[in-house]
Amino acid sequence: MRNISVIHSGAGEEDIRSMEEIDLDCAWEEKTRRMARAVSDLERIETELLAYQTALDQHAIVGITDRRGVITAVNEPFCRISGYTREELVGKTHAVLNSGVHPKDYFVTMWRTIASGGTWRGEICNRAKCGKLYWVDSTIAPIKGDDGQIKGYLAIRIDVTERKIAEAERAAEIEARTRAETLLRDVIEAIPDGIAAFDADDRLILWNEGFLQTYPKMADGIRLGMSFAEMLHMGVARGQFPQAGNSPGRQKAWIDACMRMHAESGHTFLRDTGDERWVQVRESRSPSGHLVGIRTDITALKRAETLIRKQAERDPLTGLGNRKALAKRLAAAMRARRKDGNCGALFFLDLDNLKQINDTLGHDAGDHLITTLAERLSAYAREGETVARIGGDEFAIVVPRLADMAEAQAYGEDLLATLDAPVRIQGRSVAPRCSIGLALLSEDARTAKEVFKHADIALYQAKARGRGTLCLFDPAMKAELEERRAIADDLAVALLADEIEIALQPKTSFKDGRHTGFEALVRWQRGGEPVPPPLMIAVAEENGLIVALGYRIFDLALATIRNLVDAGLAPGSVAVNVAAMQLRQDDFVTRVLGLLDKHGLPPATLEIEVTEHVLLDGGDDCIAHTLAALRAHGIRVSLDDFGTGYASLTHLKRFPVDCLKVDRSFVRDIAREPDNAILTRTIITLAHSLGMEAVAEGVESVAQYQFLEEQGCDYAQGYLIARPLPRREVAAYLRGFTAPARLRTGSPAARP
Template identity: 35%
Template sequence: GRPMQADGRIVGFVTSYTDITENKAREAALAEKNELLQTLADNLPCGVSIFDKDLHLVLMNDEAIRLLGFTRALVDQRPHFADLARFNAERGEYGAVDVERFVAELTAKARNPTPHHMERVRPNGVVIDLVGAPIPHGGFVTIYSDVTEQRQAAQAIERLAHHDTLTGLANRYTLEARLDQLVADARRHGRRLAVLFLDMDNFKGINDSLGHGVGDEFLRITAQRLRETVRENDIVARLGGDEFVVVLPEVHQPEHALRVASKLLDRLSQPIELSEHTLHASTSIGICFYPQDGQDRGSLMQSADIAMYQAKSMGKGVYRCFDATMMEVAARRAKLERALKQAVAQQAFAVHYQPLLDGRSGQVLGLEALIRWEHSAGQWIAPLDFIPLAEELGLINQIGEWVLHTACAALAGWHRQGLNHLTLSVNLSAVQLRNPQLPAQIAQVLQTHTLPAGALTLEVTESVAMQDPLASVQRLAQIRALGVRLAMDDFGTGYSSLAYLQRLPLDYLKLDRTFVRDLETNPNDAAICTATIGLAHHLGLAVVAEGVETPGQRDFLAGLACDMCQGYLFSRPLSHSAATQWLLAAADTDRTAH
């Protein structure tokens, strides 16, 4: 309204009226939509923020505020992007930067947003996964996810690939990779290196009399003493059990290696005070040199190992250098080779079966097929002792195909007895995995025994899969295309890469028994089991725990939602007839229970 004047006097007023009903309705509708949008955002499991085309904050939910360390009061001011960037820079979120220059650069990027995906680690250790995208009419939206636990689990698993979990030393596969490189360098530059193979003489007695807890602590202290006795650039690794290897990369004279061996014997012979016990340690050391005792990693390790056993035979607590007279070992190996070839020709093997049970219900889901070789009456040879030899001799494909046929025939028989739900797991060796005919062989076996492909699971170890990762991905994908399931065996003990782990077409990870064994008493093993199962489930993989021997282990794993378990708590590996009786009895028990 405004007044009307005439001759300088107000004689009335004029008022105009505008219908703003529609405007108010639009404002109310917009407010309702904004409130609905904010409510929706606040109930998302991730953080979200939206900036408009002028780079003013339009929306940020509570999860984003928590992750970014902002306050509701700050966000409610609808600040400009530059103000939030400056706030972050001044409190050190981006490290040591020139604040104004950094803010200007960040703001310039925000004015021309493009789709992006990145990770940001905040000073408090929180790891945020950010996914951003421009909005069609200007501005951009960002999604924030807290991936701290996943990254910590990944780091833990990555560490497993390189280090022995008990001692923190390099593990077998790290040792092999580094020794390969050192041999290549020594060959190129005409250098000499030494390999020392150590075995603790009385460890088994300590373990048997005082328990695994004391034994593990003994090994940890031994590893620490080893590391303290040698140079920083010398390699110290634990192969497993009570076996260690020290590699001296540059040895100008053999006497240097002998002095190191003497120092190690002296240091490791000193008593260890542990759990009210005084442990008197003793060590046997075998020494070999490149190039005279071996031209590659395998021959050097073999020569050092032979020399170590010679040292043990001399009374223990001494070192011995490799020499040609120790080749008696090679003669014994030749005898074993002949026996193995004969066993393959006569198919003188047996397949035993160990049940796999549901981790929560206890229902029998399947079995793992395990090859056994009775070399002579009552003398059984472990697969670890003859499978590598069979690979070297080119016999493993014959053995593997026989095991697959025999095990699938057994499974087909159990299906005919009404146990149709059972599945079967069979191990693959490195040589088998490299065989281009393997997928066709598997398909033929399934057809011969009229088994569905999903009833068969093939297991490969980490070390096998990682020998040639690209080839493994290709071959396993061909097998997976048949409908056969795939598992990675002994997970956590090998030299795996998480990048390739995600690429392998796996269905299961098998948690190695070394981590299950002490999870009730060892917080580290419990943490490793927790991290591994969490990582596997995050990757969409089921988990099978090996070596479950106590109800406590079973209950702990069930609490982590471990999918399947196997171990002596449920059953030892059984012959075909014994496994059949066990399965039928279990089925009767299950029917009675229901």
């Protein structure tokens, strides 16, 4: 029983020890399991933290600082965006990244927030190591220890640089647009014109002060969003548009017309605003559908236009109508003639001696004469007749009602007599001389322009017939004028083709009968027929060809003299006629001297011949200056056809002249008409008294030659001496020249 108990007793102790061990083992195992779970949890948390870190490193910029703000840790994105390495950043404060963009107060607020344990969020602009700025959206939170005290700070930042740049660009765009809109508004308000814009629905969206001033009667009713139609109705109701009328029907029609023009846009039209003002309206629609209208106040322009229109039809000196007014009245007279069959007429008048009066008495005297004639014409004209001044010395009268051609001619003759009455100017009695061209309003002229042309042609013929006369237009005159134009066209071609020739007529000395020189005379074969020199020269002067023709004659004459000299002959001098237009050329003297130099001839070889009409055409002293310059270079000057014009002793004193040429009209009848003999003797005596020489033209008989020789004339020129010679015959003439035996026999040279 004891063994069993011992055993039992022993077994009980073992059992008891085993239970304790079992309890310990169980407790250990429990701890082990708990530790394993804790380790597992830590590993899981670590894994999660690593995942968070990885995620943050992918998208966030992370930095940790201590309480003083010294950086203790940064992630790779922090280094990448800042450009600094981790070693360069750790141990530094964020001052290394300060961009200077933010004020100091900005960071004071941040530090105050996080130092008090709060979380701060804001956007910060930093500067990278390379100097480039970048923006980060930053969240900064304190890191606390177990004791609750702040140990440092964790900053998580997101790169928002691109967003900030986009925002800045958008802000700049908005600012630029705002400035542009403000500028546009300022510009629109600065424009004095009225400006208004309507949207695609025809609603008013913009206008300026000028628009309100344009329509003062409806200015206070204009509002944003009102339609164009509403605006028109309001304007009509308030009397802003008087052209709309007073009746409802007329007003509606006017508004409808305005709406159609407004809808079509692109029109420019005038509008009366009802207060004696005119507005020009221009409307156009933009690609976006907006319609913009500009209204310009043109009241001053309209008033000026009215005044100009009145002035444009009035001659300022005489107060008569001008060419434009005459054309209107003539057109009306022609319409009336076609309607009632009455005879009418147009008279063109030209004051023949105005230039002479201007040159001798001055332009004030000429103006006085013009106004006097204007008064006489106005007094002479009957009711319904129109008097006009159409040029410097030209007048016209439209007579719409005449019985027939005979009455028209009688009207013109009486008019000539009225105008020719003397006028007192500067204490002197001046007799105006007028020529008149008359054209009937007939079927020959269908337009006013044709009647003008006919009257002008008739006037031209009146002046050509000796001036101071009346000439009725005849269709043959038109044909003659057309022929002259055809001659002018052919002459221009002939000059280009060098088809102009000259003939040389010799001159001899009365003293010893020797040859002294030639006069160059122009020649031209047109279609195989010779053109009379006077006609050729007249056509050249009328059509601006005289200058070119003159230089051609100079060149041919001097070339011929050069050839004769080179052949061992003594041709003497050569005289060339010149026109007023040639002498007015600025380079005339230079070109003439250049031609002498070209042919190697001295100036004394050349003699310039001018007519009395040329001297009378030189009131501006230009011709006198040119002649003096030629004479100063040794070129002689002769006055041709002396005694046939109006030259006076004053002209002989004023112009440098070496020789007077007695016109052939005096020489021709000196043996039969005592007056011609006296005039010829007087001219020769006058020339010698003034230190000049005298040349007689047209000497054809021994009696003429002997008379001139007895009067002491210096040189003879005419068929008794020799006919004008073609250039090819001149050398033979000089080689065979002797003192003419025909002066004893009275046998003149053969006519060409």
